[in-house]
Each structure stands twice: as structure tokens, then as C-alpha cells.
Amino acid sequence: MARAQIARKAKKTTGPRALGLVDLSGNGDARLIPVCIMMDGKFYDAGAYKASPVPFALWTGTVYEGEKTGVPQGLFTVAEAGHVGADIWFGQGKWVPAGSDSKSRAKKENDSKPKMEVDEGPPKLRRPEPDKPSDSSGQSTTPSSSSPPESKAPADGNSTSSTPDKPGSQEKPPAAGNDEKKPADSASTSSNDEDPNRPVLKRGKPETLGAERPQVGASTGVPRRPAGAAATSETKKVSSQLIPAISDAGGPDPRPYTYELKPAEEEKYRKGMLALASDAFAAKLRELTPAAAPAESATHKAVHHPPAKGPHPIFEDVQFRAFDLWNTNEPVFVLSATAHVGKPAASADDTSDQNYYVTIVAKNNIYDELRKLYAGITDIHHLDQTPRMELIDAVDADGDGRGELLFRTTSDAGKAWAVYRAGADQLFPLFEGTPPENKPSSQ
Numbered sequence: 001m002a003r004a005q006i007a008r009k010a011k012k013t014t015g016p017r018a019l020g021l022v023d024l025s026g027n028g029d030a031r032l033i034p035v036c037i038m039m040d041g042k043f044y045d046a047g048a049y050k051a052s053p054v055p056f057a058l059w060t061g062t063v064y065e066g067e068k069t070g071v072p073q074g075l076f077t078v079a080e081a082g083h084v085g086a087d088i089w090f091g092q093g094k095w096v097p098a099g100s101d102s103k104s105r106a107k108k109e110n111d112s113k114p115k116m117e118v119d120e121g122p123p124k125l126r127r128p129e130p131d132k133p134s135d136s137s138g139q140s141t142t143p144s145s146s147s148p149p150e151s152k153a154p155a156d157g158n159s160t161s162s163t164p165d166k167p168g169s170q171e172k173p174p175a176a177g178n179d180e181k182k183p184a185d186s187a188s189t190s191s192n193d194e195d196p197n198r199p200v201l202k203r204g205k206p207e208t209l210g211a212e213r214p215q216v217g218a219s220t221g222v223p224r225r226p227a228g229a230a231a232t233s234e235t236k237k238v239s240s241q242l243i244p245a246i247s248d249a250g251g252p253d254p255r256p257y258t259y260e261l262k263p264a265e266e267e268k269y270r271k272g273m274l275a276l277a278s279d280a281f282a283a284k285l286r287e288l289t290p291a292a293a294p295a296e297s298a299t300h301k302a303v304h305h306p307p308a309k310g311p312h313p314i315f316e317d318v319q320f321r322a323f324d325l326w327n328t329n330e331p332v333f334v335l336s337a338t339a340h341v342g343k344p345a346a347s348a349d350d351t352s353d354q355n356y357y358v359t360i361v362a363k364n365n366i367y368d369e370l371r372k373l374y375a376g377i378t379d380i381h382h383l384d385q386t387p388r389m390e391l392i393d394a395v396d397a398d399g400d401g402r403g404e405l406l407f408r409t410t411s412d413a414g415k416a417w418a419v420y421r422a423g424a425d426q427l428f429p430l431f432e433g434t435p436p437e438n439k440p441s442s443q
Helices: 100-112 183-193 206-212 229-237 263-288
Strands: 017-024 030-039 042-045 063-068 071-084 088-097 241-247 314-323 332-340 356-364 370-378 388-395 404-411 414-422 427-432
Touching (some): 017 063, 017 088, 030 071, 071 241, 241 388, 263 332, 263 370, 314 388, 332 370, 356 388, 370 388, 388 414, 404 427
Antiparallel strands (some): 017 030, 017 241, 030 088, 063 071, 063 241, 071 088, 332 356, 356 370, 388 404, 404 414, 414 427
């Protein structure tokens, strides 16, 4: 394996450079969680820096560029700052995904162009022609225009004879189902038939009307949005995502930090990372449950036995990611998982089935070997000693063109954020946040 070229380091920036997280929900709502801010090369808590009363990182009009592993995802503009409790701040604003601004601009330009219309002349009023019913022979039964109709329908709706007749003899109205139509009524009927929003009156029995109109509370086949507790549970199903975001007027352009692996290579390094996790897990179990030392006799020397191998852990929820943080073609691998040891059938010890949180960070050297940079094994009973580390993403926090690892840490005091730089032998902290007393629901 040839040694990779050293990446050209970007011009060092002194700040201000703010790092936050865009909390993007499934329905499109977004808010900004401040993480840290760099001023004169030093990092401070962005939720507390110059909070008089609003933190400097949440000033109105501040623009953050969201990035996923260095690839731009969109822009978030802070409209106003809100807080939960006394020391938990977040920014409310507008999230514009990448590419949507150019599409809207092109649409506005297209709408502003004059459109060619066909000249149809001045508007004209046209009277709709009545329908012409046909008899069984196929000929129209409508009277011709030369012969006047025998009777006319007055405005009041009463039908009278066109010739005087004897007193008291009045022509009866036509029976239902007669095919003869009146010219005045046919014109209005045809006009109403052309209106798609016209009300329709139907004659029929009550049960017929009941079948046409759905009853109150009946299912119409159209899915409706749940309300109350059902709405809350339905909303939780829509998972939200945290997108790292940078606000810096003079920082370097973002670049991707993803290290592409072939399927065979990914399987190889994944197995190697799981082997490192198994060794770290066994060492942690020996540390938490030390074996009793054998008593030494005065006349016999103590017999030293090689340490027994620990139980083989069962890993679940394994997440494996590879990054090229320094643009040197030397990948940095991060594996996180939950682990537990299967409880023996005859054992009553509940701790044997305890879940542990595993986080392993390793670097591939020039000899294609994994070198461990960090190994964190903890459980809910030892968060005060070793916090749980959950990887968020790789991001350029200090603006030098190289990526760092952003974690969410969980200790017995609460949850916070931390930024680490991957060195040759270990992780170096650039920023380690302090858990607040009250934490937002998204953290």
C-alpha cells in the first residue's frame, strides 16, 4: 500500500465560527441547537457565549449551512431565539434545502416571461341549445321553428290552453315521464348541467338518500389525521434527523469526508472492528468484576495462570462508518453497538444479561492494520466513570479544512456535545460540553 499524500492544510481561521445542529423533523419543521463557537482559536459553549440575553450564535439573521459528512444539505436562517429553562437555548427559523432556492428562482423567471395567447376575438355570449330528444325511429320530436307551439308555459308555472275554452275547463298538466319539453325550461336546464358545482336535487326514498350521504362518524374511505394521543404516537413514528451546520463568513469551502469502501473491504474492516470491540469488552468485564487472587503458601510459590478469556459478547444495533478526515486516504473507522452476554440457563445473576454501550474508533495505518484510537465500554451504572459516546457525524469544527468527529455524550449528569480530533494514536478533545440541568426533548 503506497503512502498517501499529505493534504494541504487550509488557511487557519480564528473565528467566529459557530457549530450547531439542525433538528429537522419529518414534517419539515426545523430548529437549531447550538453546540460550540470558536473565537480566537478557542472553543466555547455556543448556548452560553455572550448570552446577554440571547447567545451570540443565535442572533437574528445568522445563517448556518447544514452539512452531512461535509456535503451541503441546505441553509438555516435564525429568525428568533427561544429557550427552555434558564440555560437551554435553541434557534427558530427557516430551513431551505439545497437546490430548492434555484428551482424557485427559475420558476419565478419562467412565470415572469410573457406567454403567447391565442386571439379568440371579443367575448361573446352564447345561449346553450336545448337537447333534442329522439323517438324510437331516431327522428327528432322537437317541433320545427316554422310551426308555433300549441301551448306556452307562463312564468307562474301554471299550464293554460292557448285557445279560449269553456269556463272551468282547464287543461291538465302533462303526466310525469312525458317526453315533451318546454323551450324555456330546457335552456335553463342545459345551462345548469354545464355547471360542475351546481347543487343536485334527487327524488327518492329516505333510504336512498341515506345511502348517498354518509352518516356522521361513518368511514368515508379517506384517511384522516389522528388527533389527541393518537396524533402524538403517530408523530413519534416520523423520525427526525440531526444535521451539523456551520456559520462562518470566511471559512473554507466544505468538502466530503466519506471514505468509499468496496463490499469486500467493508466486511473485512467491520470484522476487524468487531474483534477490537470484543477485546475491549472482555477487558472491561475483567475490570468491573475482578477475580479473587489465589492465596499463596509460605512454602510454595504462587502459580501464575494465563488470564482466562472472557465471555463472548453478543453485539446488536451495530453501526459502522468510515471517514477520510484529513484527505490523506487513510480511513478512520467508528463502530458503535450495544453488547450483552447471554445469561446461562441455571444462573440467577441479572448482571450477566446487562446491556453495555460500545464505541470503538480506529485508524488504518500504512500497513493496512487497525490501530485503536478510542474504546469506550459502559453501562447505565457506570456513566459517571465512562460516558456513552454516540457518533453524530464528521464536521470541520475549527475551519482548517480537516474533519473532526462530533459526538453526543451521555453521563450521569445528563447529555451534552463533544468534538474530537483523530490523531495518530488517540482522540484529542477540541470541545467537551457541560450537560445542562434541563435538556430539550430532541437531545
